[in-house]
Amino acid sequence: MPAFLNSPVYILTVLTGIVFLSEWILKYKLFRRFGAALMAIIFGAIVANVGLLPASSNPVYDNIFDYIAPAALFLLLLDVNLTELKNVGWPMLVLFLVGSAGTAAGVVVAVSIIPDSGIFEGAYAPLAGMLAGTYTGGSINFNAVALHYDVVEKGLVYTSAIAVDNIATAVWMFVTITIPGILQGKKHLRKKPVSTSEKPAKPISLKDLSLLIFITIAALWISVELAGFFSRFGVEVPMIIIITTIALVLAQFRMIHQLPGNQKFGSWLVFLFLAVIGAFCDLGAFSRAGTLAMVILGFVLIIFTVHALFMWAASKAIPSDWDEIAIASQANIGGSTTAMALAQNFERHELVLPAIIIGTLGNALGTYIGFLVAAFV
DSSP states (O other), X not given: OOGGGGOHHHHHHHHHHHHHHHHHGGGSHHHHTTHHHHHHHHHHHHHHHTTSSOOSOXXXXXXXXXXXXXXXXHHHHTTOOGGGGGGTOSHHHHHHHHHHHHHHHHHHHHHHHSOOOGGGTTXXXXXXXXXXXXXXXXXXXXXXXHHHTTGGGSHHHHHHHHHHHHHHHHHHHHHHHHHHHHHTTTSOOOOOOXXXXXXXXXXXXXXXXXXXXXXXXXXXXXXXXXXXXHHHTTOOOOHHHHHHHHHHHHHTSHHHHTOTTHHHHHXXXXXXXXXXXXXXXXXXXXXXXXXXXXHHHHHHHHHHHHHHHHHHHHHHHSSOOHHHHHXXXXXXXXXXXXXXXXXXXXXXXXXXXXXXXXXXXXXXXXXXXXXXXXXXX
16 A cells, blocks of 8 residues: 555645535536535545545544544534524424344344354354444443453454444445435425524625634533543533533534524534445455355344334324434444534534434443343343
């Protein structure tokens, strides 16, 4: 592998180029229906799989996950007026819980179809728990179960599961972006809430941009420091919870709430994050894992199918639209950050905070569900 492929400057050059290309290509009608978010994932996957970007963990990617994604979340939340949350109601929470039940049921069905064998190296039950956990809340639950049961020491099983999970998560993002556009004619979209505090239409000045950058970086720093402070006392408070709280408090101040540019700036950072999601779709790692990866992929496909059936059934019984259903499902499969990105892609700004809330709830529930499945499989 050429040395420059691991250069942070080179990687950022390619990623930012992908963000530009994802917006530029929308001038063609064929691609406009997919949206910039999906194009960022697709271009990220293509570029990584032809060898022009690292297709596995990298310090640049790690920093984007650790800092850029929370910064995007912070900027997008600066538009949230808490008095408008009453317009969202309870459907998102119920949809998310139904999706969690669908994931658990999917694991039960998968276990009944795909039996244990020597190919799993004795990690069959923990693997089922890892998948149940990650498709309830996110990768933090996947790794919590893996670490407890020492699956990380079973190199082939662990790396195969990661390869399949990365590909499946990217594919599900594709599904949840495209399905609402296909089905929205069959399920009437509820009228979007009208904001009572619209921003004045004015160009962003250098002063406004400077303030946005300052408060974003300051919020990141404070969130990291507070998370470390609480950790020293044995209390684990996720940094994402702290920065969300800071954003919500600041958003209630008129001076901050009416700052122009946060949506565009936040959206750009979201697309950068999604390009990395695409890059993690490593088809080479999947092919190298061979038979085991195919078996795990079959396991995941069963989980996704049952999960989707639960969400479809919920759509018949719960007053919701397909955007909400897709976001709730994405909160299960991909976690709060991808759910937030999906809400932004749909231009459903009133659903950004609910997406983050249910995604965070998934982080909490996922570990419990993962360990419960691993114990009883």
